[in-house]
Amino acid sequence: MKIVVPIKRVIDFNVRVRVKADGSGVETENVKMSMNPFDENALEAALQLKEAGRAEEVVGVSVGPAKAEETLRVALAMGADRAILVEADGPVEPLAVAAILAAVARQEGAGLVIAGKQAIDDDASQTGQMLAGLLGWAQATAASRIEMGEGSARVVREVDGGLQTIEVVLPAVITADLRLNEPRYASLPNVMKARSKPLEKKVPDDFGVDSTPRLTVESTEAPAARKAGVRLDSVAELVDRLRSEAGVI
Amino acid sequence: MSVLLIAEHDNSSLSGQTAKALSAAARIGGPVDVLVAGLGAKAAAEAAARLGGVGKVLLAESEALAHGLAEPLAAQILALAPGYEALVAPATANGKAVMPRVAALLDVMQISEIVEVLAPDRFKRPVYAGNAIQTVRSNEATRVVTVRTAAFEAAPEGGEAPIETVAAVPDPGLSKFIGMAPSPGGRPELTAARVVVSGGRAMGSAEAFEKVLMPVADKLGAAVGASRAAVDAGFAPNDWQVGQTGKVVAPELYIACGISGAIQHLAGIKDARVIVAVNSDAEAPIFEVADYYLVADLFEALPELARAL
Numbered sequence: 001m002k003i004v005v006p007i008k009r010v011i012d013f014n015v016r017v018r019v020k021a022d023g024s025g026v027e028t029e030n031v032k033m034s035m036n037p038f039d040e041n042a043l044e045a046a047l048q049l050k051e052a053g054r055a056e057e058v059v060g061v062s063v064g065p066a067k068a069e070e071t072l073r074v075a076l077a078m079g080a081d082r083a084i085l086v087e088a089d090g091p092v093e094p095l096a097v098a099a100i101l102a103a104v105a106r107q108e109g110a111g112l113v114i115a116g117k118q119a120i121d122d123d124a125s126q127t128g129q130m131l132a133g134l135l136g137w138a139q140a141t142a143a144s145r146i147e148m149g150e151g152s153a154r155v156v157r158e159v160d161g162g163l164q165t166i167e168v169v170l171p172a173v174i175t176a177d178l179r180l181n182e183p184r185y186a187s188l189p190n191v192m193k194a195r196s197k198p199l200e201k202k203v204p205d206d207f208g209v210d211s212t213p214r215l216t217v218e219s220t221e222a223p224a225a226r227k228a229g230v231r232l233d234s235v236a237e238l239v240d241r242l243r244s245e246a247g248v249i
Numbered sequence: 250m251s252v253l254l255i256a257e258h259d260n261s262s263l264s265g266q267t268a269k270a271l272s273a274a275a276r277i278g279g280p281v282d283v284l285v286a287g288l289g290a291k292a293a294a295e296a297a298a299r300l301g302g303v304g305k306v307l308l309a310e311s312e313a314l315a316h317g318l319a320e321p322l323a324a325q326i327l328a329l330a331p332g333y334e335a336l337v338a339p340a341t342a343n344g345k346a347v348m349p350r351v352a353a354l355l356d357v358m359q360i361s362e363i364v365e366v367l368a369p370d371r372f373k374r375p376v377y378a379g380n381a382i383q384t385v386r387s388n389e390a391t392r393v394v395t396v397r398t399a400a401f402e403a404a405p406e407g408g409e410a411p412i413e414t415v416a417a418v419p420d421p422g423l424s425k426f427i428g429m430a431p432s433p434g435g436r437p438e439l440t441a442a443r444v445v446v447s448g449g450r451a452m453g454s455a456e457a458f459e460k461v462l463m464p465v466a467d468k469l470g471a472a473v474g475a476s477r478a479a480v481d482a483g484f485a486p487n488d489w490q491v492g493q494t495g496k497v498v499a500p501e502l503y504i505a506c507g508i509s510g511a512i513q514h515l516a517g518i519k520d521a522r523v524i525v526a527v528n529s530d531a532e533a534p535i536f537e538v539a540d541y542y543l544v545a546d547l548f549e550a551l552p553e554l555a556r557a558l
Contacts, residue, residue: 130353138423159342162431214358229539
């Protein structure tokens with residue numbers, strides 16, 4: 001079985017994101033970029049399945065700017081066998097990404113797609129589910145455990161109020177939550193090796209997909225700031241303030 | 250503009266998130282019909298019918314729909330979609346799973362987790378874990394929208410909408426429900442709680458959550474949360490996680506205990522009305538967003554707080 005893992009290049013999760021003064025977006029110049037953290041979990045899950053003999057090949061796919069090649073090289077260094085970069089300038093919406101991934105999954109004859117449950121830039125949490133819909137495949141979102149069976153997978157999902165276990169028919173799209181695993185680091189020798197692993201470059205047109213955004217982002221603004229707080233000296237004072245001033249207890 | 254709201258429920262009762270999403274749906278257009286898809290879900294449908302401003306409740310029942318699985322639920326929504334210009338769901342685990350599947354099959358872009366309806370086609374939504382707010386316009390033929398319920402008041406009761414049974418679509422047969430392991434403890438749900446008490450890495454252990462934090466939560470009838478650092482350290486289960494990668498909460502009172510205030514955590518508590526922070530580190534970034542804070546040892550301050558409440 002072949003596993004496809006979508007990889008997105010995003011602003012590193014430790015960076016404090018700043019909104020541009022003109023409202024046109026967020027500052028990305030000279031900002032550290034990394035692999036979307038949930039994609040790391042997805043890739044780790046795919047690599048573990050390959051190591052357990054449940055998959056033959058892991059293919060990383062990124063839809064994004066030319067620089068996303070760096071992020072795909074990280075995926076290759078972690079252990080992906082090969083990568084496909086679908087180059088597109090400017091934002092590409094989840095629906096277009098899903099359409100491209102659907103074409104890739106069909107071309108590759110993938111038996112499973114493991115994606116991150118959301119990207120931490122646009123926080124849409126759509127791509128995996130859209131992909132499953134377009135392919136007519138089963139989906140299991142926010143997975144914290146995956147057990148492969150014969151022609152099916154049993155997935156534990158992080159849902160509101162607990163953990164839900166479902167069984168999905170393969171091929172399927174599974175999206176990874178943080179608790180699925182602890183992603184590995186790419187060792188230096190593997191980083192070197194990754195440079196010579198195959199990376200194919202494509203454009204959305206190659207898959208017959210128009211990646212023009214459907215939604216218009218009119219403006220991007222900073223959220224309303226909270227006022228600086230008051231330092232209190234004792235628990236007694238805190239209780240008093242919460243009662244008489246804030247009225248919340 | 251006719252709107253179909255997808256109800257969040259467990260068959261026997263309607264989740265409070267539905268009434269909040271209804272407020273958002275009503276601002277997008279009307280009448281708002283509510284789909285209750287489940288099995289033995291008459292009680293949930295009746296609760297939906299009592300919400301003010303509902304046009305009618307559509308009740309679809311089958312084995313496949315019993316647990317809100319995405320594939321049959323998406324098929325059910327798609328069967329009803331031609332009658333509506335907007336499809337709306339609360340951004341719960343179920344809503345987040347099913348709506349993008351629906352949107353893709355309608356060939357439209359979804360607008361996720363709106364926090365404000367500016368006009369029927371213009372919405373505000375947080376990106377970058379709430380560090381930026383986008384204003385988005387949609388010209389799609391059908392608006393597919395999920396609602397961050399913490400940002401909306403619940404629609405009041407007082408309606409008497411008719412309940413109409415609709416035919417359940419055949420099961421696509423792609424997925425099967427095996428079981429549900431509910432989180433332990435009879436506490437309120439994090440996203441719906443009036444008070445949330447959360448612990449961070451400085452709690453030091455799962456036992457400390459139990460012994461030091463729980464008594465405070467018990468006194469306040471609060472939900473218990475945790476920072477990602479505390480979850481990663483194994484002190485608390487993941488469904489307690491508050492923040493960008495966990496749950497976004499909007500309680501009246503949020504008490505952060507031993508939480509330093511990583512960006513990703515702050516993103517999840519921005520909408521709390523009053524934030525209290527207790528931390529022994531006088532430089533903790535959480536103090537920048539707290540309304541009140543104590544620079545104190547948790548293991549002294551929290552037991553004292555529990556006694557004082």
